[in-house]
Each structure stands twice: as C-alpha cells, then as structure tokens.
Amino acid sequence: MRDEQKIIERIREVVPSSPRASDLLVGIGDDAAVLRPPSVPRRDWVLTCDSFLEDIHFLARVHSPEAVGYKSLARATSDLAAMGARPRYFLLALALPPHRTGKWLDGFLRGMAAAARSFGLVLAGGDTSRNATVAISITVLGSITPGRAVKRAGARPGDVLYVSGTLGRAQLGLELVLRGQGCNPRWKQLLATHLRPPLRLALGEWLARNRLTSAMIDTSDGFSTDLAHLCEASGVGARVWLDRLPKVSVPRELRARGLHPDQLALHGGEDYELLFTVPHRQAIRILASFGRVPLTSCGEITREKKILLVGAAGRTTPLPRGGWDHFRPR
C-alpha cells in the first residue's frame, strides 16, 4: 500500500504531466493548475468532466486496470471530440481502496498514460482520496478556434444525419465480457472497441473547423438515446433508415446467443462515434470516409418532433431511447 504522497509521485512518473507548451504555468503538485490562454491566436476553451465508477462504468473482476485507465480518460475526452475541440489538459480525481494502490494502480496509470499520449493530453492536477470502491472523475480542457464549437442544438429540418464508424461494437464487447468471454481469443477483435474505444478527435476538429455540421454529439449513451438528446436540444425530430445504419457485424454463433446487430447498433452505448447533422447543401462535402473512418448518412432531420425508424420493408415505427439512462427503472 502506498501513502498519498507516493501515489501522487507514481502518477507523475507514469502519466504525461510535463507541459509541451508554455501555457501551463503551474501543473500537478500545487493547490490548483494555472494556465495562460494565448492572446494570439485566440482560442475558446472547452471544459468537461465525467465520472467513471466501479460497478457502474466498469467491473473490477472483469476489466483490467489498463482498460479502466484508458476508458475513463477516453469517456471524458470524447465530449471534446463532440464539440470539435482539441484536447489539451486534464485533471484526475482518483479515489481508491488501499488494496488498489499497488499493482492495480500501476496498471491503471499505464492505461491512462497510453490514452493521454494517444489523445495529446497532459495531466495538470487532481486529487486523491481513499474510498471503498474505485471512483474516478476526470476533467478535460480543450481548445478551439473562437466560435467554432459545435453544439447539440442547431440541427434544422432537412439536415442530413451522419454517423462515424460502426455502431454496436462496444456493446458487443461488453456483452461478451459479461458472458465470461472476455479472455476467449476467438473474440479478441470484437473486444477492442469496448476496451480501448478509438476517439474521433481529428474528425470532430475537421467538421468544426470547416463549419460543416449544424449539431453534433458523441454516441456514449447509445445511438437512440444520443439522437434523442441532439433532437431535443435542437427542437426537431428525425427519421432514421435502419438498413443504412453502419451496424456491427456479429458472428453467426453469437447471433444465435441473442446478440443482434440491430439492437446493438441502435441502443448499445460507449462506441464514442460522432453523430452529426449537415445542412443539405453542404452534404456534398462529406465523403464516404474521413481517413479510414467511414461516414454514413443514415437519416434526416424533421420538423415533427418525433424520432422515427424506417425499417427494411419501409415500415415506420417510433425509435425509443433504448440506450443508457442511469436512473431509468429497468
């Protein structure tokens, strides 16, 4: 078991915490971080925080500490992708039981360091405390050209609805883990998105910089729920074509066990793909992919404030929020 000072030293050793830029005047180890926004070029700052809690967002008996470290930072940083911002600094509030301060903490920090390097983040401060279970809270600060942050509000009737990547991958991985298949080498590829979700940071920045999108959100709670959030904020509805959705491909053996691509794609959480709307005249500028990330037009925004799913046979049904709501009775 390490004491508080040793834990902080270990964090500092493993996680990138030296600023590359000169705008972090005081980093970890003081009461607070001090930052100096550059006057030229001017930037807006984008700030978000997210919890990542044992037994809620991860299960210590099935998720490795590396995966917990990686995902906790990914979850918070994805909100920056959804605004089109570039990640800069993060704060880590970490609460641990004493038996997690040794080997488990080391694994956690390795995963977090890998995520920080991948996302371009530098640790600027935080807080440590003891707790009965692991409770992580992460604050991420990003920057963006003034006025270019993309909100959830802004979608207009007639806009085209796009989604990046593939939907349902992370949920498929979670289902496998929950069914005790997390170490089965046959499904290794299928677990990747669940354990180490890729973030769409470059795509988000590109969309924002070029003013291509009228509204944007990341699919953290699941396509159906996040689309509802976007529509509600924009005061609009949407029509989604089920057969256009970029659905996860599920091996026949797993389909037979009840894992269906439609359900996974519509309601599965934690893909951290970008869901965004593009005014009709701009849609020509959205190609079939951004680098290696597919971009799929899968619906349209409607004046009527309902979210409808158009099935394979052209049959239209309401699309309920089937994704993640912490307080919805199950």
Add this chain to the structure above:
Amino acid sequence: MRDEQKIIERIREVVPSSPRASDLLVGIGDDAAVLRPPSVPRRDWVLTCDSFLEDIHFLARVHSPEAVGYKSLARATSDLAAMGARPRYFLLALALPPHRTGKWLDGFLRGMAAAARSFGLVLAGGDTSRNATVAISITVLGSITPGRAVKRAGARPGDVLYVSGTLGRAQLGLELVLRGQGCNPRWKQLLATHLRPPLRLALGEWLARNRLTSAMIDTSDGFSTDLAHLCEASGVGARVWLDRLPKVSVPRELRARGLHPDQLALHGGEDYELLFTVPHRQAIRILASFGRVPLTSCGEITREKKILLVGAAGRTTPLPRGGWDHFRPR
C-alpha cells in the same frame, strides 16, 4: 425517483447556472462548456478538482444534504483561495443512489446553490450517474491577474509564517457530530465552521494582488500536514510557536471529554484557513486582521528542512504530520 433528465433540470433550476459575464458561451446541457477568455484585461486561469465522497468526506446519517452540498463546493473552491484566484465557474460530477434523487437531492442542491452564490460561482456543466453511494466531484475554474497566482513553493528562510482565522474549529465540530452532539443546541455555534466553512477568498486575492506572500496553501488537511506540504514544495523547514497559534476555544466540559485546543489546532482538518509566508521586509504590511478575519504570525521559515514546534516552556519538538492523509495506516 427522478430520471437523468429530471435531475439535470432540477440542478439547473436550483443552482446558479446563467452566466453573468459573456465569457461562458455554452453552459450546462451540452457535451462540454465553452469559454472565451477575455483578451483585455488578460487573465491567467486557475483550475482545480476535488472529490467529496460518502463515508469518507461526509456521513449521510449525520450530515444534512444541505451541509454536503455546501461543503463539497467549499472544499474545491478553497484551493482557488489558496492561489489568490477569483472563482468563476464550476462543473459538478454527481453520482447518486436512486433513493437520493428526490428530497435528499433538493437539500443538497440548496446547500450547493448557497455556496455558489456566496463564492460567486456559476455552474457550467457536469455529469450525473447512478452509484451505490453518493460520490461528488467538483471542478472549479477561477481567474487571476497574469503571474500573480501564489504557489506552495516560494517560501524562503526568514519568511514569517501567518495563518488566517482560527485553527481547529472544523475538527471540533466534526468531533461533536461524531459523538452524537450534532443537534445539541448548546454547541450550535461550535458546529458552524464544520458545516459551512467560510472561505478566505477576498484575503487570498488581496495577498496575491499585492504580491505580499511568497507561498500559500489552505488548511484543508490540517495545519501540521499542510505546513509540511508548503515546506516540502519550497525546500525549507519551519519553526512554529505553539502559544501564538490562533487556537479554537473549547468549553471546559468538552475539554474534559478529551477535546484539546492544541491537538485540534495543530492537526484538525477542514478549517480552510490560509497558511502563508511573507518576506520579512513585507511583514509590516500584514495587519492584525483582514476585515474581520484575524491574521496571526505564528512561526518562521528556516533553512533546515525540519518542522519544529516551540512549546510554551520554550521546549522544541518535531511537529509530525498529524492531519489528514487518506492512505496513512491508522
């Protein structure tokens, strides 16, 4: 029980969340908050986060939800006082069991709203999730004149050590609460600092603005522990005069029950007073009080890296870190 959307609506209703200034472009309800730092006057930004956890930082059976709401925000904001910064915005990551989403949440938000108004803070965003226990994490953003933030590092041998207010008050209140005396009207005054700690924001700003102090920290973990933090960061030691310390006054009846002012003042946590060092030639500018807050010179900084306590009879002993360390074996 409320669902996630209802919880967010309730937070927005109760806690100040409309910006008074124009630098918050996007507030709560989106993926992230967007801020535009003013170019004139230029400001450094000061950023900190703190956890506030059930059974660690508070006990739901003895602390009212109002006190939890107030203290959780005070704890995080005090770190800004310790840098000399002015509080501006905060983010709230709130995890709750379903049975706490009704009346308990309302009380919590009332307490938090009172603190936010008192500290001049506006809620800019956050995150809600379910959890087995209440887990609060708060990020606070403040601003300060460029280059004026006061660090823990910076104390030099010969500097005079000052502390604001009175030490041990919060710990006395906690001890009363733990002994089942939290509702005893005789001790009402003694509980105030524990339940609603005053912050030294104006004092911190004044000290920083006038460059009066070489190093500063808030007494959140307790005088002995926080002095050790300051000395360690500065690479110095200190000598403290026990009879100069502004100790809490303890009624005779409570002294008889083992509550001693020396122990409470030296090692009691959560007073959130400011502990700061002043170069000798500047000490003349520190008056006996700042407004109604007493300022007491209680020691001096030494070259030798030891922290020594000079007792009433002139006897010198090492001052151990007796305050709060989450991972110290007890």
